[in-house]
Amino acid sequence: MTSPDLDCPEPENYAAVALQMQETALQVEARLYEVERDLRASVNRQTHVVTTTAARTGLPTGGFNDISPIFVTNTITFSNYPGFGFSFGIQDPPGAGEYQIGVYVNAIASGAVTDNSHRIVRIRQFNVPPGSGGSQVTVDTAEATVFEANVGGGMDITVTGVFDMAVGDQIAFEMDHGNTGSTMNISIGAIYWITFLGSRETVEVF
Amino acid sequence: MPANTPIYGFTYPCPGDTVDAADFQLLATQIEAALVVVDQDYDLALNRFNVDSNGNTQNIAAGVATVITVPQYTIPADGVYLVSAIISPASSPATFNALRVRVQQAAVSRFGFTINTELNTGRTYATSGPVVATAGQVIRAEALFSGAATLDVFVNLSVREVCRIA
Numbered sequence: 001m002t003s004p005d006l007d008c009p010e011p012e013n014y015a016a017v018a019l020q021m022q023e024t025a026l027q028v029e030a031r032l033y034e035v036e037r038d039l040r041a042s043v044n045r046q047t048h049v050v051t052t053t054a055a056r057t058g059l060p061t062g063g064f065n066d067i068s069p070i071f072v073t074n075t076i077t078f079s080n081y082p083g084f085g086f087s088f089g090i091q092d093p094p095g096a097g098e099y100q101i102g103v104y105v106n107a108i109a110s111g112a113v114t115d116n117s118h119r120i121v122r123i124r125q126f127n128v129p130p131g132s133g134g135s136q137v138t139v140d141t142a143e144a145t146v147f148e149a150n151v152g153g154g155m156d157i158t159v160t161g162v163f164d165m166a167v168g169d170q171i172a173f174e175m176d177h178g179n180t181g182s183t184m185n186i187s188i189g190a191i192y193w194i195t196f197l198g199s200r201e202t203v204e205v206f
Numbered sequence: 207m208p209a210n211t212p213i214y215g216f217t218y219p220c221p222g223d224t225v226d227a228a229d230f231q232l233l234a235t236q237i238e239a240a241l242v243v244v245d246q247d248y249d250l251a252l253n254r255f256n257v258d259s260n261g262n263t264q265n266i267a268a269g270v271a272t273v274i275t276v277p278q279y280t281i282p283a284d285g286v287y288l289v290s291a292i293i294s295p296a297s298s299p300a301t302f303n304a305l306r307v308r309v310q311q312a313a314v315s316r317f318g319f320t321i322n323t324e325l326n327t328g329r330t331y332a333t334s335g336p337v338v339a340t341a342g343q344v345i346r347a348e349a350l351f352s353g354a355a356t357l358d359v360f361v362n363l364s365v366r367e368v369c370r371i372a
Binding site for chain 1 (some may be wrong): 209211213214215216218219220221222223225227229230233237240241244247248250251254255286288298303304306308316317319320321322323324331333334335336352368369370371
């Protein structure tokens, strides 16, 4: 035997060199596979990118509207973990940990523009506790506020945040605005994304 | 008749085969090739593609979406990259109503951020988001301002690989 536990032919089994080579090949393969699997898991973190292919229209004033991608036709631009779904729900694996989440929208008034009125885009992490009857409990939020410049083309808004997520937590993408002159539309090409940064249990250095 | 392992295809002789030095050499060479691939994964895991670059002051005309020439970044390998563009106004035009910065991937605008600058002409603004890119595509920023005459802007671009497509 030699380190790390790979068998070598001994005098008494020279006659079985072929079998020994097979065993060696399989042992090397098993060890290499473990290492490669772990390295690729490190390089290819669970990531999910969704891009809308239709406009979301008619968002009223007076409170946050849910603008999550499930409400409009979309395409999954990239995903190596489709389990995130449209609510970016956390499953195990990858499990509890730190996730970077972002959204981009171009918000444009459907009609009259109310100059200097606000637009707020919010990423809201929530869960639904057992026995709550479906009530959501907000865990954390990240948001950006802009004020309408009224120069045409609407307002581009991006929000990015890092969220400490537990299994079962979900994400809602929301928007509030003060454009009393008309409702708000979100242009084609809105982007919603999530990527796994690392687990709670292990300090990972990349 | 030699056989192969199921994952990496290492070749080994079967009982009854004549075993000679070439069989050992072939197996060793195949294992070495697999180790090289693992070494590459190791390097990629430890050394993700990352860049953070400051540009030069660039003058842009009002009402024209203008490509920022410096910095730009060429994607080195297929993957998902998180791109951030930070833009700072570097002059004070008489009229300055809005400033928008967008990130372009292969000359296509992907995402951005617009700010109403009527009362905040001196601030720095940022946008960040993912691009699903292939090797060779150029990542750059585009700036658009609404106001009078021209505006000097300064852009910082950071590109961070978050996921490799391979």
